[in-house]
Amino acid sequence: MKNFELLTSYVKQNKLLYLTAVILIILSNVDQSLLPQMLGKVTDGLKDGSLGRNGIIQYSLILLAIAVSYGVLFGLGQFTIMRLGRRFEFITRGKIFTQFAKLSEDFFSRQGTGKLLSYVMNDVTSVREAISFGVTQTTNAVFMVISCVAMMLITGIPVILILVSVGPLILIPFLVIYFGPRIRERSMHVQEDLATMTESADEQIGGIRVTKTFAMEDTAQRRFDDTVDGVRAAQLRLVRMSSLFQAILPFLGALSLVVSLLVGGYMTIQHHLSLGSFVALTFYLRMLTGPLQQIGNVINMMQRSGASLERVNRLLAEVPSVRDHDSAIELSSIGDIEIDHLNFTYPGASEKALEDITFTIRKGHTVGLIGRTGSGKSTLAKLLLRVYEPPEGAIRISGEDITEVSLDTLRRKIGYVPQDGFLFSTDIADNIAFSDRSANMQQIRSAADQALLLDSVNTFKEGFQTKLGERGLTLSGGQRQRASLARGLMKRPELLILDDSMSAVDTLTESGILGNLVKERQGKTTMIIAHRISSVQHANEIIVLDEGRIVQRGSHEELMARRDGLYASLYRIQQEGLQHA
Template sequence: MKSFELLTNYLKKNALLYLTAVILIILSNVDQALLPQILGKVTDGLKERSIGREDIIRYSLILLGIAVSYGVLFGLGQFTIMRLGRRFEFLTRGQIFAQFSRLSEDFFSKQGTGKLLSYVMNDVTSVREAISFGVTQTTNAVFMVISCVVMMLVTGIPVTLILVSVCPLVAIPFLVIYFGPRIRNRSMDVQEGLATMTESADEQIGGIRVTKTFAIEETAQRRFDETVDGVRGAQLHLVRMSSLFQALLPFLGALSLVVSLLVGGYMTIQGRMTLGSFVALTFYLRMLTGPLQQIGNVINMMQRSGASLERVNRLLARVPSVRDKDDASDLARIGDIAVDNLTFSYPGTSEQALKDVSFTIPEGRTVGLIGRTGSGKSTLAKLLLRIYEPPAGSIKVNGQDITRVTLESLRRKIGYVPQDGFLFSTDIADNIAFSDRSASIEQIREAAAQALLLESVNSFEAGFETRLGERGLTLSGGQRQRASLARGLMKKPELLILDDSMSAVDAMTESGILGNLIRERSGKSTLIIAHRISSVQHADEIIVLDQGRIVQRGSHEELMACPDGPYASLYRIQQEGLQHA
């Protein structure tokens, strides 16, 4: 089945190790199956007084040897299988993370972090348990049953009695057919519920500061409790079904023991079977009770892991909406960027975020992009990065259709600094040198100086080794933006895109950063997206967007020469705001 491809491929690659482990467990079961036979002989010998002290010692040593060899064989087999299970867990989590790296923005916009973590944690763990504990218990159960039946025949127990005794066990396949699909469906509900709960926990913990600020701890608790209650309901639904199934299996084992006691006891009284054989029979049937319980555990486990495996396979089978075309080639250089009649709507929406947008960024020039919130500025940046796929032929870099170049070669040549640049929970130096792990501290200091972050870093006791809190909360909003800007400058990209990345800094700091940018980016292409005119007024060309369309374009002086235009109007509003500040 396609849904089991991930698991079957792994089992095939490690078939020899699994086979070795299974053989070790089989041998341990054969070893253990000898115990009732020896006990039967001892019972007959004691009844007939045909064994003495030396025989008792010999049989005791044999039993001890069996116990030791069983422990060694089963232990080695179980260790091998458990190690293989852990390796599967490690490899699959790596595959999932790699898939996350490949998937496009539209996937993550519909998935919460908690749900994504649930794939890595809950689902992979469930499958790992199935191919470790499940394989061990299945092998142990199946071959324990076979070993017990063979040994019963060897011991001299009549075939008729064996058939009558194990007759209740014939009902097991029918129970599996009935309960299996029901347990699987309910297991799927539980896994989905756990994913939702993980997402809720991640959201509530991530927003704990907002919760405290608004004093709505009780509301947050109630929302989380509702999610947990939903998981509890799904789990109880599963437990009721799986518990009934697991209770019926030991009942069948006990019923089998009752039948053997009635029939076997009668045959022993009639002299058709020795007392030792009857004792061996009861021991063998008791030994079969454990495998029955294991079969129930394994079936429950397999159904739960089947649901998890199906979720993981669906994730790994997803194809990124933005990916390299078959004929894609590496981009040699960014060169001139030409946007031609670009019209774009986000997936799942009919509203056009950009409408017939056309402009050019000549190589080495700086272009400013300004407009109201929702005018399409950030959308354009995402299309240049191919975070979303633009229409074929609408954007060309160095004369090549951007959809026909490889994603890696394109993105390696672009530095993108968003408004809310994400900082990792490492030290400042590591965040700045994110694109170049081999960077020297001098290079890191230079990038920090260009972003006017160096003075702030020097004020920290640990300097560049200062560890940041989650999402960089150790720093202020302006410091986080400047750290993100330093990271973009550290890359020294052919095209630098600043997406409102100085909105949290004051006017004087912004002016200093812009001065550094003009010097550092001389001869290099730069796209500055902003709300504030002060961020773009030095640009070679300024493009004004409104409702996805270009409504004005030109230099600062040219745009200001149209006093009734949207650019000049925005300039006056912002100047009045500064005067009243």
């Protein structure tokens, strides 16, 4: 039952509306079950000649009133349930997105975008259909059967004939027990394969430019076709099982009708049953065929939705590895940052990404981090942001253990500009003002000017209102980096972390941006992570990392004086590269 907690809690919250809808559907079933009885009376009246013109008109009006009232009652009940189902869909998608926002980086590193989208689209839709059509059809089926059986008794049909006629239907519970788990298991495989297909489609569409550049369309097509074939195979396995189940149910209904014709027909010939009652019996049994089919549909639907609901529940039960403690501290400001014997290993990795890192970032100072690729520079930035949780006591901000600091406080006071800054598919101004929705155009222009983006924006016909393509593809690589940098500056953070965020700009542009940063960030704490020494040489202190360890530290001049050190070696290599460029 725990898997259905999300569903049952929603139904409990809206129990009055669900109860109203169920009552309306029940009344519509009672209403519809009067039809065969009326037809039986008309048949008997026509046979014995007791039904005249006025009687025919009277019964016609009664049948019309039954049909109209049935349509109104069932329509209102179904509309209420469908509306509740759509509201559940809306609420659940909101919960899933909220959960995505809470979950930590390590969760997303294990999941593809396509699989995450599958939760929002396929799984939620499947559950919504179950609580919409499922409730409607279950109520309709159960109470239609009850109403029909009750009306058959009222009509005067012998109990023995009713029992014999509905006898084949007793097999239904055993069919449910056999087919239900098998359909559920195959439904789970379908949902998982759909998630894989969605992930593949997202990847292939996102990388279509690379595919075209390398003329690898055929390879991309084959990769996507493989995932589609997997979905097709899984769906066919499900269809074979569910189709067999749904085919047996109408067969049992037809068998029930055959039995009633044989036994009921004989009883009518022997005058143990009136012709009108026999006609009513056949109509009632015919009316039972629909509910039987609905029972099959509902069971299949519930098995599929059960698999989807299980996936959604697993997602919502995920606990973020990085989260606030009950007594999280709200920092008033970011002072000195002390890193003391920091060791860190990524989840699932065997080797340390950082080992015995110790240094202090003084408030208002600029610190540069430099080193080869994979030396742990970006890892340190992620630990300062608590994207990953550092060991307790290894990082202290303003004297407080960073693991005790509120995530919201920490991240609001830190501006982070990565190498590949994500831009949204809105206009340039909206992207720059992402962290400050109240910013005016003058502030936006100022941030763009500091990032040396203003001249580029002015070349666009619509200026700051230029709409960006997906992930900012309207802009060049250097323009995207500068737009991301402008967004970071717009935040005016107490600590600004630039993670190789000028790698796509030329050295002249970089020099201009650094000059603006020195003026703008005067007296503010800044960490610059870079591969190019030109990006960090103005820093108060430069930390040189290699294979997760600090191998050198000091100012640019102090590090250059150690000609056999890694820093001086990197500088010479970069200078030679510039001379050959």
